[in-house]
Amino acid sequence: MTSSLSDVHGSPPEPTAEGPPAPTPGLTAAFDPERFHDGAVEIAGRLTSHLRDRSVRGLDLLDPAVLLKAARDLMTPERRRVADFDADRVNRIVDLYTGTGIPVHSPGYMGRQFSGVVPLAGLIDMVGSVVNxxxxxxxxxxxxxxxxxxxxxxxxxxxxxxxxxxxxxxxxxxxxxxxxxxxxxxxxxxxxxxxxxxxxxxxxxxxxxxxxxxxxxxxxxxxxxxxxxxxxxxxxxxxxxxxxxxxxxxxxxxxxxxxxxxxxxxxxxxxxxxxxxxxxxxxxxxxxxxxxxxxxxxxxxxxxxxxxxxxxxxxxxxxxxxxxxxxxxxxxxxxxxxxxxxxxxxxxxxxxxxxxxxxxxxxxxxxxxxxxxxxxxxxxxxxxxxxxxxxxxxGPALFAQKIDRLCAVARQAYRMIDAEPDFAVAHEPESNILCFRYLPDGLEPATTHRLQLEIRNRIRSGGRFFISKVDIDGVAALRVVVMNHLIDAGHLAMLITEIRDVGRRVLGASATARPGHRNGSPS
The missing domain is CATH 3.40.640.10 (Type I PLP-dependent aspartate aminotransferase-like (Major domain))
Incomplete structure (x- = not known):
């Protein structure tokens, strides 16, 4: 293996006066390996804290205008030269990134089909980004x-x-x-x-x-x-x-x-x-x-x-x-x-x-x-x-064991929800996806669709659980996708209780707003 171009082509030519200028200190500093090392250690530490957080939480959905301002405030005002490296700015960017994302590693995340990654995979993904x-x-x-x-x-x-x-x-x-x-x-x-x-x-x-x-x-x-x-x-x-x-x-x-x-x-x-x-x-x-x-x-x-x-x-x-x-x-x-x-x-x-x-x-x-x-x-x-x-x-057993766990939890969710008199499952889960509806006694069929949508939106806004919805035969249903192997019966029971509480509040507010009611009481 050759160690340099001179081994093949002899001595390199001398630079001429008309040659390009040397890289600026700012350009050189942006590619400095030691700075990369320090930044990587700091970011890895923040991500480790992120992974350690096992709290039950859903999506903190911000007003886009608020997030736009927060992100804009993190941008350097420097335009004419390479700005000095600002470690605090980088840390705040990382915190904003992790803080506004779907918490895929939380037991409260049951909404989508993408998963919290195996941490090693994230490290190798970083290697791929660096070696490009x-x-x-x-x-x-x-x-x-x-x-x-x-x-x-x-x-x-x-x-x-x-x-x-x-x-x-x-x-x-x-x-x-x-x-x-x-x-x-x-x-x-x-x-x-x-x-x-x-x-x-x-x-x-x-x-x-x-x-x-x-x-x-x-x-x-x-x-x-x-x-x-x-x-x-x-x-x-x-x-x-x-x-x-x-x-x-x-x-x-x-x-x-x-x-x-x-x-x-x-x-x-x-x-x-x-x-x-x-x-x-x-x-x-x-x-x-x-x-x-x-x-x-x-x-x-x-x-x-x-x-x-x-x-x-x-x-x-x-x-x-x-x-x-x-x-x-x-x-x-x-x-x-x-x-x-x-x-x-x-x-x-x-x-x-x-x-x-x-x-x-x-x-x-x-x-x-x-x-x-x-x-x-x-x-x-x-x-x-x-x-x-x-x-x-x-080895493959890591994947097989997590898949088996996710499917088993989905089956457990099916059994738990099917046992609740004010819920109705839409199907038996074949994998890790389960759809169901909150259907208390006396609910008018015409309001079923709207109720499920409102429950899903309020659950999402509450920031504790993140679930999704899907239309089945033209009527909305609540949908959970079990992607976290840490989800257990306790988390499922918490979700069922929260859906019921939200559903009752929605129906209560709807009844109060009907004609013939005033200040929350029948007229």
Whole structure:
């Protein structure tokens, strides 16, 4: 290994009077390693205190104007020179950042599908930011590309595809992964469309999706030029799962209307209720109709790592592609999405660009690890590194144990809420998502929707718990997503009590405001 340019080229040329000026002291100081060290130690200490806080708290939602002013006050007024480093300013920025974010490590956080990360993953994410190795090409990110290959092999053990044929690529989020998979599916069905466009096709390209499909799937269809009329909606059961027994008839009707169906999109863990479509049955339907089967497993694919819950994805080995978010149930920093293909050759069908400045003309041992020809991103973060590092240090049992714990707590929440006479569960949880409603005796059906929305908003404003809501059959329901393994029965009981108290106050205020009441008493 050479130690300097002079070892190769001899002595460097002498600088000339016309050369660029030397870096200013301010510029040099901003990149000073010792200053980085001191700042990193200080920030790590503040984050450690943040992680130690196990209090039950939700989201402190500030008025945007207040936060805008607070953030603006933290900006240096210096414009003409590099400002002096201000450690206090940095600390206040970190405190504002952590203080205004969703407290994902708190037992009061039950609202969204992203998780508090494994702390080691956060450290490795910082390493990736400092060394800055975009990972679309092997030469730019050697270890990230090797780690991507290793994680593909590890996770495919749970999927079950031919190890010599499958492929995996990382993408920045499930939305981009779903779009990329649909591009690959479209290329298989219409290989000429990339160069000639859709003109001349015997019928408009179409896809079949669940009525509960994530909006990113229909958004991807729009990006591909597939209009709303070419999105075939497959009926679902009461739990939000595609009715495989009815899907064939719907697909036949779409074909009779002249649509050229090329892909069926199933879900492994829907966003609304965490429902798992019957993949094995849908694979048979897709095969009969010659369709690519894509599984949006952004949330639920991680259940493959659990011996207790893997059966939810029975039939996944028959799918053509799979979206899997590591920033959800693998507890990694966002975004980190893994897109799998059963046939690795199909991965290269999604994109066909060539550019001499990045794509080498002749294949070699390095290019085999490049992923830029299989993803929309030319520059992407080395997002695989936190996952590979945590997997390498702790092994798969860490993920399996947390997944099992989250699903068990969701089941416990189901039992507790189902036992309350003034609550109604909307479904049995298939993973870690549970939807329910507060329905006290005498509640008029017309007010049910509005009541759930008001409860959710007041719970959020209260700052103790953070839950979400979703519409089921057009009526709002409260929704908890158990992402913290520290949540226990005590926290669930606190949440139930708070929902009931808030609901009673809302109904009481509504009754007081009705005509015929004055000053809180009937007139």
């Amino acid at each position: 190795q975009p990972s679309s090409f092997y030469e730019a990110g050697q270890l990230p590309n090797v780690a991507e290959r290793l994680m593909a092999e590890e996770l495919n053990r749970f999927i079950g595809w031919d190890r010599d044929r499958f492929a995996m690529v990382t993408t920045s989020g499930g939305s981009l992964a779903n779009l990329t998979a649909l591009l690959a599916a479209r290329d298989r069905a219409f290989p000429q469309i990339w160069t000639r466009g859709a003109a001349g096709l015997p019928g408009p390209p179409a896809i079949a999706v669940s009525e509960e499909a994530h909006y990113s799937v229909t958004r991807a269809a729009g990006v591909l030029g597939i209009g709303e009329r070419q999105i075939v909606r497959l009926p679902v059961d009461h739990a939000g799962r595609i009715r495989a027994d009815l899907a064939g008839k719907v697909l036949q009707e779409a074909t009779r209307r002249g649509l050229r169906l090329f892909c069926l999109v199933a879900s492994a863990g829907t966003t609304s209720m965490g429902a798992f479509d019957p993949l094995e049955d849908l694979a048979a339907v897709a095969h009969r109709h010659g369709l690519w089967l894509h599984v949006d497993g952004a949330h639920g694919a991680s259940l493959l790592l659990s011996d207790r819950h893997r059966d939810r994805l029975r039939g996944i080995e028959r799918a053509d592609s799979l979206t899997w978010d590591a920033h959800k149930m693998l507890f990694m920093p966002a975004p980190c999405t893994l897109l799998f293909y059963r046939d690795g050759a199909a991965a290269r069908g999604a994109f066909r660009q060539r550019a001499s400045y990045v794509f080498d003309e002749e294949p070699d041992i390095y290019r085999a690890y490049d992923s830029a020809d299989k993803t929309l991103e030319c520059t992407k973060r080395p997002m695989i590194m936190p996952l590979w590092t945590v997997w390498s240090v702790y």
